Amino acid sequence: MIRVRLLGGAKRVVGKEYVNLDVKELTLRELLLLLASMSSDPSIFTNNSNIIVVINGIESSLLGGLDAVINSNDQVSILTVVHGG
Numbered sequence: 001m002i003r004v005r006l007l008g009g010a011k012r013v014v015g016k017e018y019v020n021l022d023v024k025e026l027t028l029r030e031l032l033l034l035l036a037s038m039s040s041d042p043s044i045f046t047n048n049s050n051i052i053v054v055i056n057g058i059e060s061s062l063l064g065g066l067d068a069v070i071n072s073n074d075q076v077s078i079l080t081v082v083h084g085g
Contacts, residue, residue, distance in 0.1 A: 001020055001021065001022055001023075001072060001073070002020070002021045002023060002026070002031075002070055002071070002072060002073075002074055002076065003018060003019075003020050003021075003074075003075055003076070004018065004019040004020075004021065004031070004035070004076045004077075004078065005017060005018055005075070005076065005077045005078070006018070006019065006035075006078050007077065007078065007079040007080070008079055008080040008082075009041075009044055009050075009080035010035075010044055010045075010051065010078045010079065010080050013039040013040045013041040013044055014035060014038055014039050014040075015040075019035070019038070021034070023072070024071065024072045025069060025070065025071050025072065026069075026070055027066065027067055027068065027069055027070070028053060028055075028060055028064075028065070028066050028067070028068045028070060029066040029067065031070060031076070032045040032046065032048075032053075032066070033045070033046075035078070044080060045078075048066070049081070050080055050081055051078055051079065051080055051081060052078070052079045052081055053076065053077070053078050054076070054077045054078075054079075055068060055070055055074055055075070055076050056074055056075055057075075
C-alpha cells in the first residue's frame with residue numbers, strides 16, 4: 001500500500017487528506033494522473049509547477065521527477081504551491 005498525504009489545495013480538490021492506494025509500485029507520473037482523475041480540479045496534478053511532491057522525505061525532483069518510482073510502504077506528501085507576483 002502507498003499512502004499519499006494531500007495538503008493545501010490538493011486536499012481541497014480531492015476532498016480528503018489521505019489517499020491509500022493498494023498497489024506495489026507506480027511512477028510519480030502515474031500517481032498524479034490517478035489523483036487528477038479523483039479531483040474536482042485536475043490541473044493541480046497535471047501542471048507540475050503547482051505542486052511539490054515529497055517521497056519519504058525527499059523532494060521528487062531529486063528522485064527522478066515524474067519518473068520517480070514509488071513503492072509499497074512509501075510515504076508521499078503533495079503540497080500545492082502558491083505563486084505571487
